[in-house]
Structures are given as structure tokens and as C-alpha cells.
Amino acid sequence: MKDLFNEQVENLAASHFLVLYWAAQAEDRKTRYNITNLFDDLKAAAITRTKQSAVAVIESLAALRFVTVKGEGNRRNLYITPYGARALERLVLLNRFQSRKSVFLEGTRP
Amino acid sequence: MTIGIGGAGGKLALKLDPSATIVNVSENEMAKLPAERRILAVVHAAQGQLRGSRKNPQIGRQAFQSIREELLSLCRGNLVFSSTGGGTGNGISSRVLEEIAKLEDVALADRTMFAFVLPYAKLEAAEYVVNTTQFLQGPVSEAIDSGTTGNVVFFSNRVKFEQKLGEDEYNSMLLSTLKNFLAVPRKNDELKLLDGHIDYEDFALFRGKPYFNHFTAFEYDRRSNFEHQLEKNLNPLLLPPENPIEALFLLEVPEDGDPREFYDILEYFAELKVTPVYSVVQNPKRKKMFVTVALLYLRKPTELVEDFNRISEEHTKAKVRKSLEQYVQLPKLEVNLESEVKRAGRQQGSSESDILVILRRLGKL
Numbered sequence: 001m002k003d004l005f006n007e008q009v010e011n012l013a014a015s016h017f018l019v020l021y022w023a024a025q026a027e028d029r030k031t032r033y034n035i036t037n038l039f040d041d042l043k044a045a046a047i048t049r050t051k052q053s054a055v056a057v058i059e060s061l062a063a064l065r066f067v068t069v070k071g072e073g074n075r076r077n078l079y080i081t082p083y084g085a086r087a088l089e090r091l092v093l094l095n096r097f098q099s100r101k102s103v104f105l106e107g108t109r110p
Numbered sequence: 111m112t113i114g115i116g117g118a119g120g121k122l123a124l125k126l127d128p129s130a131t132i133v134n135v136s137e138n139e140m141a142k143l144p145a146e147r148r149i150l151a152v153v154h155a156a157q158g159q160l161r162g163s164r165k166n167p168q169i170g171r172q173a174f175q176s177i178r179e180e181l182l183s184l185c186r187g188n189l190v191f192s193s194t195g196g197g198t199g200n201g202i203s204s205r206v207l208e209e210i211a212k213l214e215d216v217a218l219a220d221r222t223m224f225a226f227v228l229p230y231a232k233l234e235a236a237e238y239v240v241n242t243t244q245f246l247q248g249p250v251s252e253a254i255d256s257g258t259t260g261n262v263v264f265f266s267n268r269v270k271f272e273q274k275l276g277e278d279e280y281n282s283m284l285l286s287t288l289k290n291f292l293a294v295p296r297k298n299d300e301l302k303l304l305d306g307h308i309d310y311e312d313f314a315l316f317r318g319k320p321y322f323n324h325f326t327a328f329e330y331d332r333r334s335n336f337e338h339q340l341e342k343n344l345n346p347l348l349l350p351p352e353n354p355i356e357a358l359f360l361l362e363v364p365e366d367g368d369p370r371e372f373y374d375i376l377e378y379f380a381e382l383k384v385t386p387v388y389s390v391v392q393n394p395k396r397k398k399m400f401v402t403v404a405l406l407y408l409r410k411p412t413e414l415v416e417d418f419n420r421i422s423e424e425h426t427k428a429k430v431r432k433s434l435e436q437y438v439q440l441p442k443l444e445v446n447l448e449s450e451v452k453r454a455g456r457q458q459g460s461s462e463s464d465i466l467v468i469l470r471r472l473g474k475l
Contacts, residue, residue: 021465028468085474092462093448099462 008064009087015047015057017097020088023067023080025105034075037104044103111188113181116170116199118227119192120145121277126191126285131184135173135198151202152176165237167245170201182209185222194245195229195238207249211256218318221260225288228349230267231418236425243418254320254408261323261406263288264349284347290402291325294360294389301362301391304369308360308389316358316387321406324351330361330401332371336378340403354405357386362393362400371399
């Protein structure tokens with residue numbers, strides 16, 4: 001299982017990393033981070049220009065049980081799971097991707 | 111009289127003068143030499159008097175105290191041989207030079223001439239080189255500065271090692287050049303004098319000057335420049351000289367030779383602003399003109415020891431390298447990539463590593 005987990009993590013892309021990263025940051029700040037916020041941040045980071053791509057990233061992470069998507073009111077908010085936390089830890093330790101600032105969380109453009 | 115200090119000094123002194131006095135800290139070493147007069151310097155050591163100074167000049171220095179008065183009075187006006195690398199010669203000679211440097215004034219007749227044998231730094235023990243450097247920078251420099259010593263002659267072991275000569279053969283070569291220099295007043299006295307003169311008093315005056323002495327001798331050909339001939343015939347057994355401060359020469363002319371030919375030599379020295387003492391004699395045994403020249407020069411000790419210092423440094427580096435290779439095993443460094451990344455992250459204070467702290471705080475990790 002550990003091998004499977006490692007393989008799953010190693011196949012993640014920069015966009016997946018950023019979703020996990022921003023979701024964790026938002027939770028730390030007791031802020032709700034939803035799909036629209038993520039789409040704006042990915043656009044600002046010049047990673048994607050379509051909402052469908054952002055949704056696809058979230059769905060794949062949700063399928064791997066790395067994030068949970070909860071419908072709260074009329075928003076679908078993202079929460080990192082313990083598996084997602086371990087995946088993020090591994091990506092950080094491997095130093096595979098460089099983090100970026102979330103426009104939503106930081107309030108400024110990167 | 112001649113005095114030989116230490117093993118090498120004793121051998122040279124006895125070879126030059128069978129009635130020489132030898133000084134040593136080891137009875138064993140002294141027993142090997144057929145000297146009439148021996149002075150044993152006492153070392154307060156548990157091993158007794160059978161061991162030498164083991165390349166340690168401090169032992170020679172301590173032993174000097176036991177023979178101080180006797181040795182200093184013997185050295186007065188005489189020639190002292192010693193090597194500079196070992197413990198006995200270096201240590202005792204250092205103390206003799208220091209004592210002489212303390213004197214207010216020494217009459218010319220009482221000044222001591224020193225002949226030191228320097229090691230060949232490239233091939234001889236590193237301790238010899240270090241001892242020599244300290245000897246030249248310390249006691250020799252002090253004695254020359256004080257002006258109370260006589261000539262100091264530096265023989266170098268370079269030729270011995272480069273030409274792979276036996277010790278006895280090399281000592282004979284070395285002494286034959288010295289004997290030729292010391293024979294100047296005798297030749298002046300015994301041979302027919304043609305011009306100038308260097309009698310025993312003049313020679314003693316020259317020997318009593320506190321400078322380094324470089325002497326050489328060669329067949330002089332008037333048709334070629336004296337300067338070139340001198341440069342070509344510098345004594346290979348001595349350290350090369352600097353510009354001379356004073357000079358002496360003896361020109362031996364064959365029976366049919368022209369005694370006026372010494373003027374060219376005088377002109378060479380006049381250009382260097384040196385007025386030499388000289389003597390021109392007729393030597394019927396010579397087929398060609400033969401000149402013996404002695405140059406008195408002064409070199410700053412730092413320049414003198416520069417080469418020794420450089421080589422000593424190389425020795426030390428090589429020694430350190432060898433001991434590292436022999437005794438130090440470098441442990442195999444196993445790098446844990448994760449911990450290294452964490453460490454690097456901590457150092458950089460990056461947000462990536464911060465996120466792990468956050469995740470722990472949130473209880474997700």
C-alpha cells in the first residue's frame with residue numbers, strides 16, 4: 001500500500017500540489033476555500049484558463065481521497081484529508097514543486 | 111686552533127687540523143674520532159652521556175652551560191666548524207654566537223671565524239631544515255648584527271647530494287677550498303712578492319670582519335672579462351654571494367707572466383666601489399695565472415632563509431598529507447534526503463516547510 005501511495009503522490013502535478021497547499025493554508029486561517037477561489041488562483045498562477053480544468057484537478061484529488069469537497073451553502077469548499085496532508089508532506093520533502101501565493105488568501109497578485 | 115662542534119663539525123675540524131678540539135654531548139660519537147682534545151658537554155638526562163642530541167638543538171643549548179667558560183675562551187681568535195641541522199652543533203653554536211653577540215667589543219685578533227655546513231633542504235631530514243632556519247634567523251643574524259664575530263662561511267651540502275659524493279670525499283673537497291683561502295698569507299710570505307701584500311696581520315684583519323665570506327679560486331685568463339670568469343667560477347660548495355662589501359685576492363703569476371695583469375681585477379672591484387686587499391706573487395709551479403678571491407657580503411637573514419622556509423613548508427604539507435592518508439579514515443557519509451530537505455527548508459524558512467508545521471498543527475499529520 002505504501003508503494004501505491006508513493007506512486008500516486010509521485011504522479012501528481014504542480015496544480016495538484018497547489019490545491020493541497022492552498023487548502024491547507026486556508027484551513028489554518030479558518031477560511032473556507034472553494035472551487036471558485038481555486039479557479040481564480042490557478043488562473044492567476046497561469047496554470048489553467050478554464051474552470052473545467054480546475055474541477056478536473058479537484059476531482060482527481062478527491063478520488064484519491066486527498067481532499068474532501070463539502071457543499072456548504074451554495075459553495076463547494078475544499079478540505080485537505082490526512083492522506084492529502086501526507087501527500088503534501090512528501091511533495092514538500094521531495095522538493096518537487098515550488099509553492100505560489102494564493103491571491104485569495106494573500107490578497108495580492110503573485 | 112680549530113674547534114669542531116657536534117658530529118659533522120668534529121669530522122671537519124680534525125680533517126683540517128689533527129690537533130683540533132672536538133665538542134660533543136655523546137661519548138659514543140666522540141670516541142669515533144681520533145681527537146687529542148675532547149670536551150664533553152654534560153646533559154642532565156636519565157640516559158646518561160651515550161646518546162646524542164637527536165636533532166634537538168635544545169639539548170645542545172642546555173649542554174653548553176657545562177662547558178661555557180672553557181669553550182668561549184677556546185673559540186677566541188679561532189676557527190669553529192659546525193653543522194646547522196643537527197642538535198649538538200646547532201644548539202652549542204647558537205649559544206656561542208649569542209654569547210659573542212653580547213660582548214661590547216672584541217679585538218680583531220680575538221674574533222672567531224665560523225664555518226657552518228647547511229643541509230640540502232630537498233633531500234635531508236625536515237628537522238635539519240627547520241633547525242637551520244631558526245639558526246640563521248636567530249643566533250647568526252644576531253651575531254652578525256652585533257659586529258663582534260669574525261667571518262661566517264656557509265658550506266652547503268647541495269653538491270654532495272646532487273653529485274652523490276661520499277661524506278669523506280665531500281669533506282675533502284670542502285676543506286681543500288678552505289685551505290686554499292687560508293693559505294693566502296703563507297703564499298704571500300713564501301713566494302716572491304710582485305705587487306701589493308697580504309701578510310698574516312692583514313689576513314687576520316680580513317678574517318675578523320663580521321660578514322659572510324664567499325671564497326673561490328680559478329685559473330685566470332686575462333683575455334676574457336674578470337667578472338664573467340668570477341661568475342662562472344663561484345665556489346659551488348658555498349652559498350652564492352651577494353654584492354661584496356669588501357674583497358681580497360691573491361694572484362699567482364707564472365714565471366713568464368705579466369705581473370701588471372692584476373689591474374683588470376682592481377678595475378672590476380672599483381666598479382663595485384670595493385677597494386680590495388690584494389697580493390701578486392710569482393709561483394713558478396703555475397703554468398697559468400691563478401687567482402684566489404674572497405668576497406665579504408651581507409645578506410638579510412630573511413632572504414637567506416627564504417629557500418629553507420619554502421622547502422620546510424613543503425615538507426610539512428607532505429607530512430600532513432601522509433599522516434592523513436595513513437591514520438585518518440573518513441566515515442562514509444550517508445545522506446538522508448528527506449532530513450536534508452527538511453534542514454534546508456528550515457534554513458531557508460520557506461513556506462513549503464512551514465506548511466508541514468501547519469499540517470501538524472491541524473492534526474492532519
